[in-house]
Amino acid sequence: MARNDTTSTVIDGILRFTVTSGAITAGLVIPNLLIGLEKPLSIFWKHLDRRERERELHRVVSYMKSNHLLRGDYEHGLQITDKGRERLSQLDFDNLSVQQPKKWDGSWHLVIYDIPEKQRVGRKALTSKLNDLGFYQLQRSVWLHPFPCRKVTETVTSRYKVGQYISYIKTSHIDNERVLIQKFKKKYPRTSFK
Numbered sequence: 667m668a669r670n671d672t673t674s675t676v677i678d679g680i681l682r683f684t685v686t687s688g689a690i691t692a693g694l695v696i697p698n699l700l701i702g703l704e705k706p707l708s709i710f711w712k713h714l715d716r717r718e719r720e721r722e723l724h725r726v727v728s729y730m731k732s733n734h735l736l737r738g739d740y741e742h743g744l745q746i747t748d749k750g751r752e753r754l755s756q757l758d759f760d761n762l763s764v765q766q767p768k769k770w771d772g773s774w775h776l777v778i779y780d781i782p783e784k785q786r787v788g789r790k791a792l793t794s795k796l797n798d799l800g801f802y803q804l805q806r807s808v809w810l811h812p813f814p815c816r817k818v819t820e821t822v823t824s825r826y827k828v829g830q831y832i833s834y835i836k837t838s839h840i841d842n843e844r845v846l847i848q849k850f851k852k853k854y855p856r857t858s859f860k
Contacts, residue, residue: 676722731744733749735753759821766813766854774837774839775810775836777815779832779833781807795822796822799818812847814836819832820834
């Protein structure tokens with residue numbers, strides 16, 4: 667793992683830990699914060715001894731403070747800033763996925779949109795994200811998924827500010843269903859389709 671990737675992983679771990687615990691206080695920071703971060707950062711931590719871990723954590727926390735991701739001090743506690751929350755929000759969005767059930771329920775989930783040209787950037791971002799999420803493009807502005815995805819779709823459309831142009835449809839029948847099932851069987855081999 668490259669140093670930049672490692673630093674990024676440590677930063678994300680500290681931000682998550684800060685959000686779930688509220689703040690990092692003096693008693694938590696060194697060395698007990700290491701305990702809280704051990705599991706998510708185990709790939710990185712296993713190569714370092716205790717002193718190296720503490721030094722790396724101090725380095726990363728200093729970096730995070732200088733980049734306005736955290737504020738405060740060790741004595742009174744460190745808190746996540748709005749910029750830190752934005753980074754976490756972006757991380758959550760980047761890791762967004764549609765839950766894959768073990769057995770398909772036989773329903774098709776369509777996202778249909780008619781986004782005006784003035785919202786072209788949002789439309790392009792939406793189509794790219796739908797593709798990343800495993801949707802299949804039936805037509806230019808019609809996307810299909812075999813699993814329930816309304817909440818994920820709402821999160822994406824809200825992020826790109828195009829929600830008002832979207833229709834979400836759940837149906838039990840669609841033409842060429844067998845062909846579509848074969849496509850999704852390849853994409854989601856752990857799910858049992860009909």
